[in-house]
Amino acid sequence: MIKLTYVLLGLLSCPALAAHAPHTQPEVRVGIVLFDGVQIIDFAGPYEVFGAAGFGVVTLSHDGNPVTTAMGLTVTPDAGFADAPPFDVLLVPGGDVHEAERDPQVLSFIRARAPSSRHVLSVCTGAFVLAGAGLLDGLEATTFTPRIDEFASRYPSVDVIKDVRWADSGRIVTSAGLSSGLDAALHIVARAQGTERARSVAMHLEYDWKPDGGFVRSRMVDRYVPRSLEAAVDWPEDLVMHKDISVGDEQQWRMRFDVTSATPADDLLQRIAAGMDRAPDWSREPRANRWTSHQEGRRVALLLETTPGTSAQDYQLELRVHAEED
Amino acid sequence: MIKLTYVLLGLLSCPALAAHAPHTQPEVRVGIVLFDGVQIIDFAGPYEVFGAAGFGVVTLSHDGNPVTTAMGLTVTPDAGFADAPPFDVLLVPGGDVHEAERDPQVLSFIRARAPSSRHVLSVCTGAFVLAGAGLLDGLEATTFTPRIDEFASRYPSVDVIKDVRWADSGRIVTSAGLSSGLDAALHIVARAQGTERARSVAMHLEYDWKPDGGFVRSRMVDRYVPRSLEAAVDWPEDLVMHKDISVGDEQQWRMRFDVTSATPADDLLQRIAAGMDRAPDWSREPRANRWTSHQEGRRVALLLETTPGTSAQDYQLELRVHAEED
Numbered sequence: 001m002i003k004l005t006y007v008l009l010g011l012l013s014c015p016a017l018a019a020h021a022p023h024t025q026p027e028v029r030v031g032i033v034l035f036d037g038v039q040i041i042d043f044a045g046p047y048e049v050f051g052a053a054g055f056g057v058v059t060l061s062h063d064g065n066p067v068t069t070a071m072g073l074t075v076t077p078d079a080g081f082a083d084a085p086p087f088d089v090l091l092v093p094g095g096d097v098h099e100a101e102r103d104p105q106v107l108s109f110i111r112a113r114a115p116s117s118r119h120v121l122s123v124c125t126g127a128f129v130l131a132g133a134g135l136l137d138g139l140e141a142t143t144f145t146p147r148i149d150e151f152a153s154r155y156p157s158v159d160v161i162k163d164v165r166w167a168d169s170g171r172i173v174t175s176a177g178l179s180s181g182l183d184a185a186l187h188i189v190a191r192a193q194g195t196e197r198a199r200s201v202a203m204h205l206e207y208d209w210k211p212d213g214g215f216v217r218s219r220m221v222d223r224y225v226p227r228s229l230e231a232a233v234d235w236p237e238d239l240v241m242h243k244d245i246s247v248g249d250e251q252q253w254r255m256r257f258d259v260t261s262a263t264p265a266d267d268l269l270q271r272i273a274a275g276m277d278r279a280p281d282w283s284r285e286p287r288a289n290r291w292t293s294h295q296e297g298r299r300v301a302l303l304l305e306t307t308p309g310t311s312a313q314d315y316q317l318e319l320r321v322h323a324e325e326d
Numbered sequence: 327m328i329k330l331t332y333v334l335l336g337l338l339s340c341p342a343l344a345a346h347a348p349h350t351q352p353e354v355r356v357g358i359v360l361f362d363g364v365q366i367i368d369f370a371g372p373y374e375v376f377g378a379a380g381f382g383v384v385t386l387s388h389d390g391n392p393v394t395t396a397m398g399l400t401v402t403p404d405a406g407f408a409d410a411p412p413f414d415v416l417l418v419p420g421g422d423v424h425e426a427e428r429d430p431q432v433l434s435f436i437r438a439r440a441p442s443s444r445h446v447l448s449v450c451t452g453a454f455v456l457a458g459a460g461l462l463d464g465l466e467a468t469t470f471t472p473r474i475d476e477f478a479s480r481y482p483s484v485d486v487i488k489d490v491r492w493a494d495s496g497r498i499v500t501s502a503g504l505s506s507g508l509d510a511a512l513h514i515v516a517r518a519q520g521t522e523r524a525r526s527v528a529m530h531l532e533y534d535w536k537p538d539g540g541f542v543r544s545r546m547v548d549r550y551v552p553r554s555l556e557a558a559v560d561w562p563e564d565l566v567m568h569k570d571i572s573v574g575d576e577q578q579w580r581m582r583f584d585v586t587s588a589t590p591a592d593d594l595l596q597r598i599a600a601g602m603d604r605a606p607d608w609s610r611e612p613r614a615n616r617w618t619s620h621q622e623g624r625r626v627a628l629l630l631e632t633t634p635g636t637s638a639q640d641y642q643l644e645l646r647v648h649a650e651e652d
Contacts, residue, residue: 044370051397059399071377073385076400179533199573207505208541215534247525
């Protein structure tokens with residue numbers, strides 16, 4: 001009778017029965033690699049997706065002991081690498097991967113288990129770990145937008161692509177940053193059980209999944225800010241800058257920083273302007289802290305300005321980017 | 327120098343520095359109530375949002391001991407209720423809340439701490455817990471779509487609204503199901519620090535947040551399937567039905583079930599049809615398993631059909647809903 005009750009409730013109310021009544025022998029099994037510094041949403045989003053799809057999920061760490069996530073949550077994995085059960089999907093989340101990317105135990109576990117996995121999925125900077133294990137050589141891959149250039153330069157044998165929410169290279173799928181893991185995990189469900197099934201899981205999660213991609217952070221126009229700028233500026237030694245706002249779209253972007261420094265606003269502006277003046281391919285407009293550049297068939301403009309704060313040592317710096325078709 | 331390095335990296339790469347360098351004295355502190363059966367994404371999504379916004383986050387359970395989430399993950403909270411530090415935002419996630427909704431320790435902690443919280447946020451079925459604590463009386467609130475009718479009938483003093491991703495009743499915000507918690511948490515960031523700041527956090531998460539709402543699961547047309555149907559059908563005792571697909575939008579919906587029963591497909595169809603025939607406000611069309619109804623200025627059609635499976639005892643049942651303007 002319990003089974004029947006489940007069934008009837010399921011008819012009208014529970015789109016993914018499996019979420020609350022896991023199969024005892026799930027059709028698809030997932031192994032999630034955890035490590036200190038792992039980003040919560042990177043594994044929790046896909047965990048929720050796979051669980052709702054009726055997949056069996058186990059969490060794993062090198063010694064099976066609790067891990068501390070990037071923001072301090074303590075999670076106890078189901079098993080250590082040595083006791084890891086068989087699985088069909090290997091999930092490598094991101095976060096602070098500085099150690100995981102170089103950890104021989106993590107890398108050797110991933111190298112050992114990837115070949116027997118039907119799908120391997122990295123989320124966010126988890127792509128650095130897959131690349132560190134040598135699994136992405138010659139394949140298309142993507143990662144967390146702010147680190148995508150570093151990824152390309154550190155792993156030149158990876159074909160890094162920048163304009164997707166996830167990159168499907170066959171057995172290996174890499175997703176962009178953080179929340180993108182939800183979408184890429186749904187893509188794995190689609191690969192395993194069909195797009196309609198994945199869309200059903202997304203509906204259960206009340207999530208607006210786009211099977212063809214969706215929101216792509218790396219297409220936003222802050223990507224035109226010259227990467228050389230940071231190193232090209234003679235920054236004051238006492239400078240403290242806190243990025244307060246960083247928002248926009250594929251046409252315009254705005255960053256606002258709260259600044260504290262004995263260097264006055266005008267002086268800081270001139271230092272950054274001198275750095276911009278040295279940026280290749282950018283031309284300064286007369287009588288303005290405004291530069292233009294031509295990139296990818298678009299005319300891009302970058303504008304710097306400061307606004308006074310409560311004291312001479314506290315002010316705001318704004319950087320704006322606009323792009324329009326040439 | 328470390329601070330400066332953070333700053334410079336922050337200029338170009340890290341939209342929400344706070345995600346990796348939490349304030350030692352965060353401006354906003356969040357307390358998350360955990361319990362056995364909590365849904366991972368319900369707390370992990372908001373945790374990620376609040377952490378990226380630089381809020382301080384603590385997780386709490388009644389005794390401070392580890393909790394087992396709805397899908398089996400073990401999480402160790404930072405403190406028990408008795409040792410909970412002060413906080414500004416109280417987060418009550420959902421999941422399997424059958425016990426939490428009635429647990430005197432959970433309810434009394436929420437009742438004690440809600441008045442001193444600037445914001446109270448429930449996610450998914452966490453609204454049942456807030457309602458159980460009496461916090462939603464006379465307020466607009468929403469919850470997980472499949473349980474929204476039950477919510478309204480069990481808590482008649484709550485003004486249940488069905489067509490929002492989150493309901494803002496001032497101090498108390500209730501979100502719809504699962505992934506909606508990300509959006510409602512961003513709304514809390516907007517309430518605390520402004521919409522541009524919340525949009526910046528969403529950009530860091532690579533998440534397509536819509537400050538005005540966005541995707542609303544409860545607007546989909548499966549809501550027109552008569553709630554009385556489940557009880558009105560003479561279901562075979564041996565029936566096992568697994569909902570395989572349940573997907574659609576605001577115009578059409580499709581559910582497909584894998585059925586196992588000694589009752590043949592045609593007989594099952596006739597039993598369900600008899601149930602539909604008893605549904606008030608629905609009229610059957612001649613010579614078809616198709617019913618129509620007029621609801622909310624729309625003409626709604628419901629269609630039942632079966633398709634043969636691998637044996638007489640295994641087949642598929644489909645239920646389709648269409649709605650068009652009258």
